[in-house]
Amino acid sequence: MNNLLSVENLTMKFGGLTAIDDLSFDAKNNQITSIIGPNGAGKTTVFNCLTGFYKPTNGQMFLHKEDSKISLRKYTDFKIAYVAKVARTFQNIRLFPAMSVLENLLVAQHNELMVASGYSLFGLLNLKTYRDKEQLAVEKAKYWLDIIGLTHRADDNAGDLPYGDQRKLEIVRAMCIEPRLLCLDEPAAGLNPKESAELNKLLKFIKTEKQTGILLIEHDMSVVMGISDHVVVLNYGKKIFEGTADQTKNSKEVIEAYLGVDE
Amino acid sequence: MEKKDIIQSFKDSLFTGLIALALFGPIVGLRTESKGEGLFITPQWGLVFLLVGLCILGRFLINLNSARKTEITFFSKFTSKFSVITEDKAKHFAITAILFAVVFPFLPFTDRYFMDVAIMILTYIMLGWGLNIVVGLAGLLDLGYVAFYAVGAYSYALIATTFGWSFWICLPLAGVFAAFFGILLGFPVLRLRGDYLAIVTLGFGEIIRIILINWYEVTNGPDGITGIPRPSFFGLPFKRSPDEGETSFHLFFNLEYSTMHRIIFLYYLILILALITNYFTLKIRKLPVGRAWEALREDEIACKSLGVNPTNTKLTAFAIGAMFGGFAGSFFATRQAFISPESFTFIESAIIVAIVVLGGMGSQTGVVLASIFLIGITEMFRDLEQYRMIAFGGAMVLIMVFKPKGILANRKPTILMHGDKK
Ligand SMILES: Nc1ncnc2c1ncn2[C@@H]1O[C@H](COP(=O)(O)OP(=O)(O)OP(=O)(O)O)[C@@H](O)[C@H]1O
Ligand SMILES: [Mg+2]
Numbered sequence: 001m002n003n004l005l006s007v008e009n010l011t012m013k014f015g016g017l018t019a020i021d022d023l024s025f026d027a028k029n030n031q032i033t034s035i036i037g038p039n040g041a042g043k044t045t046v047f048n049c050l051t052g053f054y055k056p057t058n059g060q061m062f063l064h065k066e067d068s069k070i071s072l073r074k075y076t077d078f079k080i081a082y083v084a085k086v087a088r089t090f091q092n093i094r095l096f097p098a099m100s101v102l103e104n105l106l107v108a109q110h111n112e113l114m115v116a117s118g119y120s121l122f123g124l125l126n127l128k129t130y131r132d133k134e135q136l137a138v139e140k141a142k143y144w145l146d147i148i149g150l151t152h153r154a155d156d157n158a159g160d161l162p163y164g165d166q167r168k169l170e171i172v173r174a175m176c177i178e179p180r181l182l183c184l185d186e187p188a189a190g191l192n193p194k195e196s197a198e199l200n201k202l203l204k205f206i207k208t209e210k211q212t213g214i215l216l217i218e219h220d221m222s223v224v225m226g227i228s229d230h231v232v233v234l235n236y237g238k239k240i241f242e243g244t245a246d247q248t249k250n251s252k253e254v255i256e257a258y259l260g261v262d263e
Numbered sequence: 264m265e266k267k268d269i270i271q272s273f274k275d276s277l278f279t280g281l282i283a284l285a286l287f288g289p290i291v292g293l294r295t296e297s298k299g300e301g302l303f304i305t306p307q308w309g310l311v312f313l314l315v316g317l318c319i320l321g322r323f324l325i326n327l328n329s330a331r332k333t334e335i336t337f338f339s340k341f342t343s344k345f346s347v348i349t350e351d352k353a354k355h356f357a358i359t360a361i362l363f364a365v366v367f368p369f370l371p372f373t374d375r376y377f378m379d380v381a382i383m384i385l386t387y388i389m390l391g392w393g394l395n396i397v398v399g400l401a402g403l404l405d406l407g408y409v410a411f412y413a414v415g416a417y418s419y420a421l422i423a424t425t426f427g428w429s430f431w432i433c434l435p436l437a438g439v440f441a442a443f444f445g446i447l448l449g450f451p452v453l454r455l456r457g458d459y460l461a462i463v464t465l466g467f468g469e470i471i472r473i474i475l476i477n478w479y480e481v482t483n484g485p486d487g488i489t490g491i492p493r494p495s496f497f498g499l500p501f502k503r504s505p506d507e508g509e510t511s512f513h514l515f516f517n518l519e520y521s522t523m524h525r526i527i528f529l530y531y532l533i534l535i536l537a538l539i540t541n542y543f544t545l546k547i548r549k550l551p552v553g554r555a556w557e558a559l560r561e562d563e564i565a566c567k568s569l570g571v572n573p574t575n576t577k578l579t580a581f582a583i584g585a586m587f588g589g590f591a592g593s594f595f596a597t598r599q600a601f602i603s604p605e606s607f608t609f610i611e612s613a614i615i616v617a618i619v620v621l622g623g624m625g626s627q628t629g630v631v632l633a634s635i636f637l638i639g640i641t642e643m644f645r646d647l648e649q650y651r652m653i654a655f656g657g658a659m660v661l662i663m664v665f666k667p668k669g670i671l672a673n674r675k676p677t678i679l680m681h682g683d684k685k
Contacts, residue, residue: 082570096561100676113551154680
């Protein structure tokens with residue numbers, strides 16, 4: 001299977017603090033790559049570098065296409081999602097709470113809709129080409145809402161949904177940009193066991209049915225061990241282990257990092 | 264209710280009275296009059312005691328009310344009923360309001376003064392709707408909106424007096440100029456957020472005003488621009504005796520000459536301009552760019568993560584808002600026939616922002632209600648002269664107390680999957 005993402009010697013310093021220290025790893029298409037580690041290990045910072053929110057102090061990140069590769073460093077800000085098609089969710093949910101569920105999913109399709117609406121001109125004239133495109137966008141939203149079982153709440157405000165549904169909505173919202181790489185920051189945080197089983201199902205569906213690789217930060221080991229194809233373990237910004245879920249479970253370094261060592 | 268509570272609230276209201284005394288004592292109680300040589304102080308203690316008494320009584324009643332710990336007080340009952348009416352029947356309300364606005368000039372009690380106030384309210388409604396795009400939808404607190412109003416007014420005045428072009432050519436040009444200034448300001452400042460943006464836009468408003476005062480060669484400085492052409496009714500001027508080879512409005516339609524014709528025409532002009540602003544806003548809110556504005560207001564970081572370009576999106580909001588400010592400015596210029604920097608002070612921006620915020624950010628109907636309420640109340644107390652700003656402040660406080668999110672704070676989704684559930 002082909003590599004989708006390769007991170008090479010990534011380093012991120014905040015003043016004197018090295019949040020990520022010379023980190024290298026790969027992620028593959030149609031696989032779930034989990035990044036785990038104790039609090040403050042630098043997991044979210046890796047995401048922020050990948051998705052253009054931080055500019056890494058050092059190192060390279062490449063996204064592979066069929067036979068070319070693009071450097072994510074070149075894209076900052078909104079271009080990561082727009083051009084490189086890397087989508088993410090946030091550790092603290094970031095929906096548009098006062099907008100409806102459907103609107104949330106339409107904002108994710110903003111760029112296509114903007115072109116379809118002739119940068120608002122066709123839309124103001126209410127041309128059929130635009131209305132058709134908008135209908136397609138609504139259908140795409142409905143497709144994803146059906147999958148997470150929220151179609152009946154499409155017209156309610158996103159902020160009024162229960163916590164677990166908000167998490168799922170944020171994930172499918174990211175999927176609406178048709179990403180090549182989906183980065184999920186602790187999607188199972190705060191979910192009850194039933195909800196986290198549903199989440200597992202959703203992630204497996206995305207992994208197998210869509211041309212998408214998933215990067216997953218997670219503390220909930222039932223999620224990590226249940227669905228990861230590959231696990232990268234960070235501690236103090238350094239990679240201390242890399243392997244399959246089973247290998248990780250039995251690794252001495254990982255257990256030490258989590259539980260501490262007897263002096 | 265317990266006796267203790269009553270004593271407590273009585274003490275509290277006496278304290279309120281004390282504060283009121285300290286405030287009203289010098290402001291209202293000591294009135295200076297100039298008689299012949301120098302100023303003399305005339306005390307007005309009766310009025311002071313009346314006001315202080317009112318404050319004590321009011322505070323006591325509020326205390327009694329809250330001591331009962333019932334949520335439903337008279338006012339909130341009243342206002343919630345009010346908003347239910349307008350929420351459920353928003354469409355009916357809008358149609359009724361527009362019909363009323365259309366027949367208003369011909370109602371029996373409508374006189375010159377009412378018309379002037381109505382034109383003023385409509386101007387503020389239009390400005391409110393324009394600013395609503397920036398503040399209400401895109402969530403960018405712009406405290407210098409009056410700058411675009413000024414740019415519109417001055418572009419109109421300068422173009423019209425220099426080239427003698429008609430209102431209908433100058434109007435769009437003024438809009439374009441204002442939009443251009445919107446973009447010019449937008450580029451450097453839209454990276455800023457919240458309070459910082461507010462401060463910079465406030466500064467921009469003042470800069471424009473100061474340029475208007477000092478750039479004497481072009482703007483004629485503090486003396487302002489006079490002789491701005493009045494609008495004509497499709498080429499028919501509103502004049503008693505038209506120039507050689509011209510027909511004026513009243514002659515063409517065989518009417519008795521009346522200055523009211525022009526006033527009525529101006530009224531309809533601003534009504535149409537305002538309705539265009541409203542129609543445009545309602546339309547664009549449902550387009551991708553409108554949804555992106557609201558999404559930016561909700562969460563800019565999430566927007567970036569979805570590939571929405573925040574700078575461009577904000578710029579369009581700024582430019583479009585500025586454009587409508589420019590249109591309103593042209594109207595102002597042609598109505599007054601005279602403009603000077605005096606008309607574009609910070610207080611104007613503050614009033615427009617107040618209208619948008621008090622109306623309920625993003626609510627079009629709210630802007631109408633807030634304009635009528637704020638401008639209407641301020642006008643009603645015109646006899647109080649300088650104290651009428653107190654009425655303005657009072658009206659603001661009333662809304663904030665009883666409707667902290669604005670008069671109409673509900674938002675309808677721009678698109679529905681399941682249609683209207685009713
Ligand atoms: N913008 C920033 N400025 C300064 N320090 C930062 C910044 N962002 C992160 N850090 C620091 O970098 C380190 C790693 O933080 P990060 O948020 O990546 O941890 P994490 O692995 O996601 O932890 P958690 O499991 O708690 O979410 C922490 O010590 C944090 O304080
Ligand atoms: Mg984190």
